[in-house]
Amino acid sequence: MLEYGIVGASGFGSNHAAAVESIDGAEVVAGTARSEESIAPFADEYDATGYTDHREMFEAEELDAVSICTPSGTHAEIAVDAAEAGLHVLCEKPLDVYIDRVDEMIEAADRNGVRLGGIFQRRFTPERWTARRWVEEGRFGDLILADTTVKWYRPQSYYDDHWHGQRDLDGGALIQQAIHFVDLLDWLTGGIERVSAETETVAHEMECEDLAVVSLECKNGARGVIEATTAVRGGEDRVELNGTKGSYNSGTFVLEDEEVEPDLIEPPTGTGLEGQVRDFIEAIREDREPIVNSRDARKAVEVVLASYASAELGRPVDVDEVRELQDHT
Structure with a gap:
């Protein structure tokens, strides 16, 4: 079972969680939000552990991958932390808001041998x-x-x-x-x-x-x-x-x-966000690049x-x- 975490679970992260849960062999086990109050509904819905700090979640859970769904200018810091923890990362658009931060994310993923994908579900x-x-x-x-x-x-x-x-x-x-x-x-x-x-x-x-x-x-x-x-x-x-x-x-x-x-040609892993999340999870399992890999998303x-x-x-x-x-x- 591929164990998945959501950073930024109280907003659009809930859509990522629903997509993960729709895929056989993957489950959402943890998520973060800014406060205990805001993470509680997510934790209840997915029977997951809630956190208010992504580093604490990375240390406490045996995760395989995470989605990052926080404000855009926070993506790089979280992605680097995740890569250093050995986690595969699927990041909401844009990867970050300055190019040096984006490059840092990609370098961290390469250095730690993890996959980094960027969300462009359209x-x-x-x-x-x-x-x-x-x-x-x-x-x-x-x-x-x-x-x-x-x-x-x-x-x-x-x-x-x-x-x-x-x-x-x-x-x-x-x-x-x-x-x-x-x-x-x-x-x-x-x-x-x-x-x-x-x-x-x-x-x-x-x-x-x-x-x-x-x-x-x-x-x-x-x-x-x-x-x-x-x-x-x-x-x-x-x-x-x-x-x-x-x-x-x-x-x-x-x-x-x-x-x-x-x-019409169907996308190989399905449509919309669910199709892209499925591709990301299959990429982890198959040890290949996701369709929208880090350099493509950049x-x-x-x-x-x-x-x-x-x-x-x-x-x-x-x-x-x-x-x-x-x-x-």
């Missing part, structure tokens, strides 16, 4: 698996445009919780909301290599941006735009790819000028941080520059 849908295969096979022709739009709304109370919207613990709409879609765009196209960004805070009292517009260049020559905001109502989110032979737009496939219904963080640097410096930034420009991210 990849795990048949339509997106199919779109990626079509890009690889050239069925859309040469990609000309690649765009994503994340037009969401968050009330001021969302940013008054003492971590959302704060740079050291989070960031703004790009790194918290849009990063799922930045990851999709990077994954579907084969990589984003250059960005030019403008960011602004238009509707909230917060340290970081609630509006970002990023022009991008992909490694395959496609160009595109990332639009991200948490300041509008009635907006949508989508990913769109346009090529010389066809297009994909969040579920719709077009070849030449006709919409088609493709034979790519979207690099694109976002390059965008932050571009906005501050007022010039285009190559994604590969992100480490030397960390002071501007």
Whole structure:
């Protein structure tokens, strides 16, 4: 039986716990939250031991793996502690909010011989698996445009919780909301290599941006735009790819000028968060990398941080520059 712990169990960690419990041969045995009061419902639901300190849980329990579901800017410290304790780690997006912290996580996992995966469950849908295969096979022709739009709304109370919207613990709409879609765009196209960004805070009292517009260049020559905001109502989110032979737009496939219904490709371990957690657990058992491994999960963080640097410096930034420009991210 693979014994699993949840760090940050009182929030989205409960979704991770439910996914783990749905998988044969895995069980949630422990979790952490900020207080005894907040961990109690989780402990009761899963018949698990509750803690208020992740290090205490790592020392007391005979765990095989953990999910990290705490505020984004705390991920690296916890992940390094877990790796040093010999635990495999599945970390919520983003891996962390600064690239040196992300690199430290990856180095710790490598040094201790444990698996580190990053959550990007929006990849795990048949339509997106199919779109990626079509890009690889050239069925859309040469990609000309690649765009994503994340037009969401968050009330001021969302940013008054003492971590959302704060740079050291989070960031703004790009790194918290849009990063799922930045990851999709990077994954579907084969990589984003250059960005030019403008960011602004238009509707909230917060340290970081609630509006970002990023022009991008992909490694395959496609160009595109990332639009991200948490300041509008009635907006949508989508990913769109346009090529010389066809297009994909969040579920719709077009070849030449006709919409088609493709034979959809199922993700190998299932869909959504449950599918990604299942892949992570199978990766541990099979001693292989998870589908979204640490270096793969790092790519979207690099694109976002390059965008932050571009906005501050007022010039285009190559994604590969992100480490030397960390002071501007």
